[in-house]
Amino acid sequence: MVKTEATLVAPSLDPGLLRPDFPALDQKIHGHPLVYLDNAATTQKPTAVLRALDRYYRRDCSNVHRGVHTLSQRSTASYESARGIVQRFLGSSSDREIVFVRGATEGINLVARSFLGPRLEPGDEVLVTAMEHHANIVPWQLVCKAAGARLRVLPMDDRGELRLEELGKVLTERTRLLAAVHVSNALGTVNPVEELVAAARQRGVPVLLDGAQAVPHKAVNVEALGCDFYVFSGHKAFGPTGIGVLWGRREHLETMEPYQGGGDMIVTVGFEGSTFREPPARFEAGTPNIAGAIGLGAALEYLEELGLPQIEAYEAELLSYATQRIGSLPGIRLIGTARRKAGVLSFVVEGVHPHDVGTILDQRGVAVRVGHHCAQPVMAHFGVPATVRASFAFYNTRFEVDALEQGLREVKEIFGP
Amino acid sequence: MIDLRELYQEVILDHNRQPRNFRVPEHPQRQAEGYNPLCGDKITVYVHVDQGQIRDVSFKGAGCAISQASASLMTEAVLGKSLAEARSLFEGFHHLLTDEGSGPSTGGDLGKLEVFSGVREYPMRVKCATLAWHTLKSALEDESATVSTESPNPTPSGGP
Numbered sequence: 222m223v224k225t226e227a228t229l230v231a232p233s234l235d236p237g238l239l240r241p242d243f244p245a246l247d248q249k250i251h252g253h254p255l256v257y258l259d260n261a262a263t264t265q266k267p268t269a270v271l272r273a274l275d276r277y278y279r280r281d282c283s284n285v286h287r288g289v290h291t292l293s294q295r296s297t298a299s300y301e302s303a304r305g306i307v308q309r310f311l312g313s314s315s316d317r318e319i320v321f322v323r324g325a326t327e328g329i330n331l332v333a334r335s336f337l338g339p340r341l342e343p344g345d346e347v348l349v350t351a352m353e354h355h356a357n358i359v360p361w362q363l364v365c366k367a368a369g370a371r372l373r374v375l376p377m378d379d380r381g382e383l384r385l386e387e388l389g390k391v392l393t394e395r396t397r398l399l400a401a402v403h404v405s406n407a408l409g410t411v412n413p414v415e416e417l418v419a420a421a422r423q424r425g426v427p428v429l430l431d432g433a434q435a436v437p438h439k440a441v442n443v444e445a446l447g448c449d450f451y452v453f454s455g456h457k458a459f460g461p462t463g464i465g466v467l468w469g470r471r472e473h474l475e476t477m478e479p480y481q482g483g484g485d486m487i488v489t490v491g492f493e494g495s496t497f498r499e500p501p502a503r504f505e506a507g508t509p510n511i512a513g514a515i516g517l518g519a520a521l522e523y524l525e526e527l528g529l530p531q532i533e534a535y536e537a538e539l540l541s542y543a544t545q546r547i548g549s550l551p552g553i554r555l556i557g558t559a560r561r562k563a564g565v566l567s568f569v570v571e572g573v574h575p576h577d578v579g580t581i582l583d584q585r586g587v588a589v590r591v592g593h594h595c596a597q598p599v600m601a602h603f604g605v606p607a608t609v610r611a612s613f614a615f616y617n618t619r620f621e622v623d624a625l626e627q628g629l630r631e632v633k634e635i636f637g638p
Numbered sequence: 639m640i641d642l643r644e645l646y647q648e649v650i651l652d653h654n655r656q657p658r659n660f661r662v663p664e665h666p667q668r669q670a671e672g673y674n675p676l677c678g679d680k681i682t683v684y685v686h687v688d689q690g691q692i693r694d695v696s697f698k699g700a701g702c703a704i705s706q707a708s709a710s711l712m713t714e715a716v717l718g719k720s721l722a723e724a725r726s727l728f729e730g731f732h733h734l735l736t737d738e739g740s741g742p743s744t745g746g747d748l749g750k751l752e753v754f755s756g757v758r759e760y761p762m763r764v765k766c767a768t769l770a771w772h773t774l775k776s777a778l779e780d781e782s783a784t785v786s787t788e789s790p791n792p793t794p795s796g797g798p
Contacts, residue, residue: 574677574706576677576679576702576704576766580763592676592677600678606701635646635651
């Protein structure tokens with residue numbers, strides 16, 4: 222059972238009242254009401270976000286940080302105001318610490334290229350965990366390869382929990398960065414990131430946390446976490462695609478080289494050389510995703526209005542219900558049974574490939590993800606090529622869990638005992 | 639609404655449960671590996687060609703019901719056929735899966751392979767059904783590299 226402290230204090234959240242905020246939820250798929258359980262891949266967008274995008278394109282459309290005309294002032298104000306919303310949302314002390322990027326993936330690549338790369342020497346190490354998304358493995362591998370450094374891995378156990386007792390072996394004096402996922406996309410594990418950060422800081426090792434699956438489900442405060450970098454994607458947090466956030470401590474950002482060169486990130490440009498602006502502008506070359514940032518701001522405000530503790534409490538209850546219903550079906554093996562989980566129920570159906578499960582569920586209107594979830598090392602750990610993943614948001618209901626259960630019974634009917 | 643039984647016909651379920659020619663030959667003459675990174679399907683096809691004729695064909699691997707049954711039925715279909723006949727079967731099979739509106743029998747006599755006609759309604763699953771065939775083609779052409787459904791030209795499906 223997944224329980225959180227928030228369960229005790231928060232008034233309950235009523236998805237019935239919220240669902241009309243999400244137009245895409247109201248449709249039929251193959252004659253059945255859509256049951257959208259693929260929120261870890263991307264979330265649906267509330268009308269507040271759609272309106273913000275619409276308003277920008279209909280009324281304020283212009284470039285930022287350039288023109289003196291009214292539209293440009295409006296769009297610049299909205300864009301920078303979105304930065305302020307992100308700052309508040311993450312509990313950062315300055316909006317200069319908020320860099321808009323394309324998504325969590327670009328945020329990690331930026332830190333790998335501009336922060337870690339120049340500091341890496343042959344024999345150095347980068348530490349990741351066994352449950353990382355490919356986006357938190359490959360960028361580090363690329364810079365490690367270039368520098369002759371190596372990637373080390375903190376292992377996990379068969380519930381999908383990190384083996385913290387192994388930390389002393391893999392966090393060494395050669396470790397130059399610890400990169401860890403806050404909430405696992407494939408397993409739903411909520412990692413004890415406070416402990417990871419404390420252990421790393423003791424050794425003076427900076428920490429990047431991948432918050433792509435945390436931000437949509439729980440309150441995140443980067444100052445309280447004590448990490449050095451935090452990344453997340455807008456589209457997994459009810460915002461538009463193509464926008465994400467890198468939060469970085471100011472003292473780090475200020476010492477970092479630019480990631481990409483171009484307009485808006487320079488102070489002066491001459492053919493003999495150029496000088497660069499202070500962060501975050503230094504890392505936002507070219508015209509940014511203005512509409513995306515504004516839409517993300519609207520999404521985060523929507524989440525704040527609902528209340529992250531309320532969201533967390535509601536989802537914990539829903540996940541607990543789903544775990545019980547789906548987990549008790551015959552022939553179902555749950556993949557990832559950590560004691561602290563958020564939003565994700567990953568499983569395999571005995572004798573049936575996840576792909577077939579996904580196709581059958583889709584015919585009943587139930588959208589789940591099937592595959593390796595961009596976490597092949599996780600699949601290898603559990604000895605499966607792929608899983609079925611139902612991932613929840615606050616707009617999902619118990620009825621939808623029941624629809625999933627019904628669909629899985631049908632899978633068993635078609636494929637036989 | 640499409641009936642799921644059209645896709646998961648009894649023949650397909652049967653070949654998935656008990657794939658035919660599911661073995662590694664003692665002395666493989668030609669072989670190739672196929673891989674679909676989107677769903678993790680992996681297959682190795684072994685083929686023995688003598689005087690332009692497929693004398694033996696078998697496979698090993700794991701994947702969804704569509705890919706397993708397709709591999710199994712493929713081995714039955716091409717056994718004893720000439721290389722040209724096998725190629726023509728693949729063309730007919732491909733046509734069956736991808737050409738909307740065309741009758742199931744346009745690609746010549748596909749025999750049992752026609753049970754896959756339902757796959758046409760599920761574009762995301764076409765690659766599952768063709769993986770074994772692409773792999774066989776590669777084995778026949780004696781290419782040693784792994785066949786991937788996603789290379790060299792990535793397709794728009796998939797993602798994190």
